[in-house]
Amino acid sequence: MKQLIVLFTCAALTTDYGFSPAALPLHPTTETQKVKRYLITNYGAVGDSTTLNTRAIQSAIDKCAASGGGMVVIPKGIFRSGSLFLKKGVNLEIQEGAVLKGSTDINDYPKINTRIEGHFEMWRAALINADGTDHLRITGTGTLDGSGAPFWKRFWDERARDGKTKNLDVERPRLMLVQNAKDVQISGIHFLNAGFWNLHIYKCSKVVVKNCSFIAPAVSKPDNHAPSSDGIDVDSSQDVLIAGCFFSVGDDCIALKGSKGPFALKDLSSPPVERITITDCIVEKGGGLVTCGSEATIVRDVVVKNSITRGPTVLRLKLRPDTPQQYENILLENITVENGGAIFKVSPWSQYFDLMGQEPPASTVRNVQIKNIHGNAQTWGELFGHARATITDIRVSDAKLQLAEPGLKLGNVEGLRSENVIVNGQQLQLAAFKQNVAIK
Template sequence: MPMQEWTRRVGARMRPERTEAFHVNGYGAVGDGRTLDTRAIQAAIDACAGQGGGIVCFDPGAYLTGSVFVKEGVILRIDEGVEILGSQDLADYPEIATRVAGIEMRWPAALINICDQDNVAVVGKGLVNGKGRPFRERYWTLRREEYEPQGLRWVVDYDCRRPRTLLVSGCSNVTVQGLALHEAAFRTVHILYSKHVTIDALTIRNNTDGHGPGIDGIDVDSSSFVLIEKCDIEGGDDHVCLKAGRDADGLRVNRPTEYVVVRNGISRAGGGLIACGSETSGGIRHVLAHHLNASGMGAGLRFKSARTCGGTVEEIHLEDIEIDGVGAVLDVAVNWNPSYSYCTLPQGYTHQTLPPHWKILLQKVEPPERGIPEIKDVHIARLQASGARRAISASGMRTSILKDFHLKDVRIEAETAGQIMFAKGWRFDNVSIRTREDRKLDVQGCEDMQLLEKDD
């Protein structure tokens, strides 16, 4: 499908039209910030869906709640003056079958869930506060004091159960628009196994109560025809992250993320502006991201995978981007974060008695060649970057060559130019890389490269 055609097909194709109002306060919600209002909110949603749809709304106030599930035909409207407060008791988030960090397993439901539904919207100018700090602190304690000393860094993210803020799973025609989302415990917005989803004009702030690991802004996970636009994101990890499963389990599911448009966004302090990976097993393809602005981030444009993950990342177009104050403008790694990416069982454990998700993570990819990822056909145009530490950090492997990266009309000012390792068919067209030491790119293990830079 030509790019001009598929880019017109992304996003929700419809949204609920019924306007009958169902006030949660009429179903017993208190909105005092202390009383748990989960049952009342869910009762209003169920009544609305039972009548064929409409608008579920709130009187001004702060509503403490655990997981709620939005249903077909419902607009969950969170107006200005309304604050949804996530419960800090994990018991208020029932376990569901889902995918977390690339593998299918049981995990606490999100704060707001849209699961296996068609034609749903969550909109408004109100605030959804995940109140995630206790979950983050629990994670850091487990990781630093128990898991890392035992060589178990690879599994702590799966053992420390933290609820996501908003989950769209197995759905079609979903719109999420206008909200402020703060203080996520884990992923903020997770779009999983879904199609025709619009994410519009969200303000995500996940650093207001400290930094947390894995606090992505918006994750598109084995989903298609997704539109993300006009979002303003600040968070501890990657801001827009495209994923498709990891390792043997991701290869088993084998569902791509494809046909994604990201446009007109702002990214503030965090991990990466836009990332493909690290979960790439099902493939990531047909992506257009344009008119993006980022500052104060670990990286700008990220591609990451591992030699057990597999999958192909291809036909990625990144255009009209301004970046300031990042670690690396272009960051590519196919052997990313080995202590997390590779699962090895330490001595003293018996495989038969392990939790099911440990066994999934430890399952070997056979033959091993299936686990070798491929990143190719990447187009970067009209990019300007200043205040970077490195212009390019691109590391392929002999078995996983980075192929056919095309940079056109790119201007980068950085401390160092960086390096490109194990690549083929890269092309620079009107590219300027200015560095403090006036050094060129370090190019190793590459062939068929045309990296002539523009002289200013």
């Protein structure tokens, strides 16, 4: 509880989000009229942690939709369930003390043609699925528990048997997938122990995720590490606000994603990721405060501010040699680093890449700013690309850092500038670092 008190105090620091949640359109059935409420226990759901409630909860959802919409309510109790499918007009409230606990039987998550890791394939549905649900509201202070441990073990066992095992070779369910929707708000929910990604937002616009927590084990031992437990994956979406959230996960905290492969820019199912604001967040464990990739094409106009990292990299840009990528107009401002790792991790991402017989495409990183960053970290990190990547106009200003290893693994970067940067009590220029990375 102490952790959450810190979280919500942090969330109150600012309301300058880049776009105003108050300007989002209101849906009459959720905000301006009396809402019909559908309590899942009235439809046969039992909160005893063992009864499988998939049919009972889905029947409440279906009744709500058929009756014109309203709020499906999960009360206090532990309600075990497989995949649930929200419908238009149906909102969800997970009340205090309520736990929607995912089944550990993979067959309780049907195979569907779903967006996963930058493409579509037949894969398992999430615990909560919402498609085309404009004006969706998912609220409350309850918990989504993915019961991830058996899924993680299955993955690590398979990886031990075959070291070439890939992420999607072992089926694991996401906690929540919201796709093809406008005006979505998710607030107060505790995402816990996801089998795979926690919250996947695909092809949505005007999305607010606020005051949520995302927690899954992130330790070095495979028997207690949640692989691919990304906190939030913003996939091919625009106008997204993430505010006042807490992350301690086994993979990227907030990942901005799109398509992949040499033909990615022709993928009409993956519009650019644009106008993303991340503010007042705390990242305790995970791959990075914000990450572009590993599947991504165009990501631009990203603001990250008033946030704290307690270990994860500040900015991570994954540059795939097989994908034309454009990362531009990224601002990180007022960032506190508490016993952190690296400031930059900008480097090639060659895991599982496939050129499909094509020539390597070109990629661009440009106009990246880090302003007013302070605290303790391990190192500057790395800043370089692959042979077809151009990195220009990287600026760091008003930095005051204590670094255990103050070096920077620097490649061919044009326009690297620093102003008022103090490291271990000494002023320095980042461009003075020797360019010591061989480009391949």
